[in-house]
Amino acid sequence: xxxxxxxxxxxxxxxxxxxxxxxxxxxxxxxxxxxxxxxxxxxxxxxxxxxxxxxxxxxxxxxxxxxxxxxxxxxxxxxxxxxxxxxxxxxxxxxxxxxxxxxxxxxxxxxxxxxxxxxxxxxxxxxxxxxxxxxxxxxxxxxxxxxxxxxxxxxxxxxxxxxxxxxxxxxxxxxxxxxxxxxx
Amino acid sequence: xxxxxxxxxxxxxxxxxxxxxxxxxxxxxxxxxxxxxxxxxxxxxxxxxxxxxxxxxxxxxxxxxxxxxxxxxxxxxxxxxxxxxxxxxxxxxxxxxxxxxxxxxxxxxxxxxxxxxxxxxxxxxxxxxxxxxxxxxxxxxxxxxxxxxxxxxxxxxxxxxxxxxxxxxxxxxxxxxxxxxxxxxxxxxxxxxxxxxxxxxxxxxxxxxx
Numbered sequence: 465x466x467x468x469x470x471x472x473x474x475x476x477x478x479x480x481x482x483x484x485x486x487x488x489x490x491x492x493x494x495x496x497x498x499x500x501x502x503x504x505x506x507x508x509x510x511x512x513x514x515x516x517x518x519x520x521x522x523x524x525x526x527x528x529x530x531x532x533x534x535x536x537x538x539x540x541x542x543x544x545x546x547x548x549x550x551x552x553x554x555x556x557x558x559x560x561x562x563x564x565x566x567x568x569x570x571x572x573x574x575x576x577x578x579x580x581x582x583x584x585x586x587x588x589x590x591x592x593x594x595x596x597x598x599x600x601x602x603x604x605x606x607x608x609x610x611x612x613x614x615x616x617x618x619x620x621x622x623x624x625x626x627x628x629x630x631x632x633x634x635x636x637x638x639x640x641x642x643x644x645x646x647x648x
Numbered sequence: 649x650x651x652x653x654x655x656x657x658x659x660x661x662x663x664x665x666x667x668x669x670x671x672x673x674x675x676x677x678x679x680x681x682x683x684x685x686x687x688x689x690x691x692x693x694x695x696x697x698x699x700x701x702x703x704x705x706x707x708x709x710x711x712x713x714x715x716x717x718x719x720x721x722x723x724x725x726x727x728x729x730x731x732x733x734x735x736x737x738x739x740x741x742x743x744x745x746x747x748x749x750x751x752x753x754x755x756x757x758x759x760x761x762x763x764x765x766x767x768x769x770x771x772x773x774x775x776x777x778x779x780x781x782x783x784x785x786x787x788x789x790x791x792x793x794x795x796x797x798x799x800x801x802x803x804x805x806x807x808x809x810x811x812x813x814x815x816x817x818x819x820x821x822x823x824x825x826x827x828x829x830x831x832x833x834x835x836x837x838x839x840x841x842x843x844x845x846x847x848x849x850x851x852x853x854x855x856x857x858x
Contacts, residue, residue: 513683514685518682566724566759566761572760575725592786594785596761598782601685602785605685605785606785609785613787
């Protein structure tokens with residue numbers, strides 16, 4: 465593709481990866497996807513009291529085209545699921561998803577036909593955040609966890625290889641609808 | 649009225665276009681209200697509903713009796729408990745709690761738990777309480793199902809980790825009446841003997857593997 469493939473995989477590329485990761489993680493713009501009570505805590509994170517701008521998230525983007533991070537805050541109903549997927553598809557790469565609160569992560573206490581039992585049935589989730597709703601510090605903690613992930617994300621060939629490895633692992637793993645016990 | 653406002657002084661007229669910046673300027677000297685979260689953590693309320701903890705008796709035996717009342721009380725079905733009998737016999741699995749039974753498997757799914765505290769209210773032995781820990785974000789769904797080993801309270805001064813027998817001459821009810829202060833020398837001798845035995849069996853199987 466570019467210069468990355470011509471260079472030997474080694475010290476230069478890892479340094480570039482770290483630099484690119486640092487830049488990416490310092491300017492993640494979240495898309496507003498508040499669905500329920502968790503959205504109130506998400507809004508609280510935007511207030512001066514917690515000030516999400518300290519993490520380079522200057523504003524919540526109202527259009528998915530300009531967003532990098534989708535914070536799914538609240539229970540996702542079956543009717544909302546296709547909408548959520550469409551918003552995710554409209555976001556440009558690279559993009560990340562935080563599943564905020566137990567309802568988004570696993571359905572929480574709403575174990576019924578109306579609620580999607582975990583938003584990872586629809587979109588790939590990077591960070592799961594428990595809590596009902598999580599306090600603003602917990603969301604900041606999830607964002608810091610995501611930052612570490614972005615910082616160490618591979619680039620170029622390594623990224624393609626990592627994606628292939630993740631896909632192979634995903635195919636070998638138990639499907640979510642086949643999981644038993646507490647994972648169900 | 650209208651004429652009065654027209655007669656504003658020359659000075660105020662000159663500063664009128666930038667008067668709004670006065671607010672911005674004065675804010676520079678105000679103390680910052682922002683919580684610097686990762687560096688400085690604001691303490692939670694003392695009764696904050698955070699992560700759970702499975703408590704121990706003062707001698708290190710577990711308080712959980714595997715009654716599953718917490719699992720029944722849970723509105724989100726986040727708790728899974730499997731009880732088993734304590735086994736005091738020679739070569740048995742050992743004693744984990746003072747009573748008849750103990751919680752062999754104890755799991756809490758933090759992606760279901762809504763931190764309501766009904767399990768704490770339901771617990772008859774105060775085995776399950778909540779801590780103030782709230783940093784639980786993880787990248788993996790299965791990593792957020794906490795096992796018993798993760799939930800158990802740390803072994804503190806004077807405690808010996810279960811399994812080991814009860815304090816000599818005491819019954820189950822004495823544990824709840826606070827008659828146990830710490831682990832006795834007999835208990836620690838028993839635990840040491842068991843540890844040596846386990847190490848010996850582990851070594852012999854290692855030799856067999858070769």
